[in-house]
Amino acid sequence: MNSTYIARARDEPSAQRDEPFNSARNEPHSSKFNLLCNATRARIDSPANLFASALSSFEQPLHLSPGHAVPTRRELSVRRVTLTEATTATPDVRVAKPHTKPIRPTFSSGPCAKPPGWNPANLDTSALGRSHRGTLGKARLGEAIERTHALLKLPPGYRLGIVPASDTGAMEMAIWSLLGRRRVTMLAWESFGAGWVTDVAKQLKLDAEIRTADYGKIPELGGIDSASDIVFTWNGTTSGVRVPNADWIAAERTGLAICDATSAAFAQDIEWAKIDVGTFSWQKALGGEAAHGMLVLSPRAVERLEEEPQPRPLPKLFRLTKGGKLIEGIFKGETINTPSMLAVEDWLFCLDWAERAGGLEGLIARANANSEALDRWVSQSDWIEHLAVDPASRSNTSVCLQFTDRSDEAANRVRQKAIGQLLERESAAFDITAYRDAPPGLRIWCGATIETSDIEALGPWLDWAMEATR
DSSP states (O other): OOOOOOOOOSSOOSSOTTSOOSSGGGOOOHHHHHHHHHHHHHSOSSHHHHHHHHHHGGGSOOOOOTTSOOOOSSOOOHHHHHHHHOTTSSTTOOOOOOSOOOSSOBOOSSSOOOOTTOOGGGSOOTTTTSOTTSHHHHHHHHHHHHHHHHHHTOOTTOEEEEEESHHHHHHHHHHHHHOSSSOEEEEESSHHHHHHHIIIIIISOOOEEEEEOOTTOOOOOSSOOTTSEEEEESEETTTTEEOSOSTTSOTTOSSOEEEEOTTTTTTSOOOGGGOSEEEEETTSTTOOOSSEEEEEEOHHHHHHHHHSOOSSOOOGGGOOEETTEEOGGGGGTOOSSOOOHHHHHHHHHHHHHHHHTTHHHHHHHHHHHHHHHHHHHHHTOSSEEESOSOGGGBOSSEEEEEESOOSOHHHHHHHHHHHHHHHHHTTSOBSOBOOTTSOSEEEEEOSTTSOHHHHHHHHHHHHHHHHHTO
């Protein structure tokens, strides 16, 4: 099913990310909001409080019930206690509050959890306060590029550079520098992909075929003209839907394949030989810091930059060529603008951990184990389900869930926020509500820096929070 998107900037707005859209169809009704809040306040927090409440009710005279002994004022009958503590005894009785919390409850989909064992005291600070253009600074930046290239197993001849403005900056550089002389096929099935559609169709006003799909689905990937440039996200961060593989990209193509891989890199098996331009940020799958992006260029992309310059002026931050030739220094650590050397050291720590974790194969295995653990919980739940319709295209990193009862979207947005706030107060889970443009529900990061035991501990807390906010 095709869908029309409204362009959104990559970065979060000043409003909270889990607040509802400012539109009529998503405006929460105050009566429903009050009903939910009052119901939550009216409920009793635990079986222990239910027990205390039951005791206080005995200020009234006690009467013999047929077939039952009269309980004393000091002790309830065994039957009464059993019914009070059983979670299925009546609709008002809650799921028991779990005793075990995730050790690291950081499940944000960006910035993502730091690697296990991370500590700022472990970072090498020798390059701090030094010029990034000096010998030490350039060496550290060059090391970050070389080790990242090796960890991703990029093909020989592929260049990798550090660029400003995170994944967004890297994608904007590619789109504005490379597109324009050929027809473009745009593939979008969530908000970030829709942002690239806006760039191409509305800002650059290029000749584009636009294929879209609703949240939870993926557009038709077959039959794309091999002479057309392609722009797509490998993994939709806000929908939890990814391309299953790169088989649909023609090996003998003349167009370029430009891929936003920010929530797929280091967690999914990307066929880089089919990708001409790839982008990602440090703050995703390896838990680095924000503001720095990385740009992958194939030899074909370099050839396009040098031989088919686009007919538009470019700001300094977007320029990849000078005098008709690629600025090779960008891909050796000579960054366009001043980077944070603290963020560079943090990234090098992330690479250290990734190599110890088994390299790319180990990282993918960890992400798969995490998403499988979450899927086991989802399969046993009756109130939540995967947003991604097809398991073959379901993300193993940004796992997006939606409420099974979708009869009242406004009420679900209130419930989503209430669940997130309750779990944050309990320090059981941080930043797990669905992205602002997505259907109401939850979004749980399952990338490699998450421990599977924390995902397993999270499930009971989600059940408890849902019951507590009914």
